[in-house]
Amino acid sequence: MVTLLCLETPGLHLGPGVPGSKAVIDFVNGYATIDEGDPLFAEKVSWVGSFGCPTIRVLDEGEVPAGDPSAEGCPVCGKTFASKRQVDGHILGAHRNQ
DSSP states (O other), X not given: OEEEEOSSSTTOEESSSOXXXXXXXXXXXXXXXXXXXXXTHHHHHHHHTOTTXXXXXXXXXXXXXTTOTTOEEOTTTOOEESSHHHHHHHHHHHSTTO
C-alpha cells in the first residue's frame, strides 16, 4: 500500500470518477492509500502530480506528519515517523551511505 498525504485539501477526491468509485482516490482527514495491486495503480499515481492538483506527498512506510504529537524526526532529512524504531529503520534504508 502507498500512503498519500494532502494537507491542503484533506477531503480531496482525486480522479475522473465520483467519490467512492474505483476511479477516484478518496482522501479522509488528509490521508489516502493506493493498493499496488490495483489495476489503476499507475494511472492513480500519475494523478498525484498532475497540473492543478494540490500538494500531495507519498509517505514513507511509518512516516507521519510533523505536527503529530507522537512524531519522531529523522536527524538527517527531517521526515517524521510514528516511532523511534521507524526512524532508525528509515535511516538505515535511506541514509546508509551518507
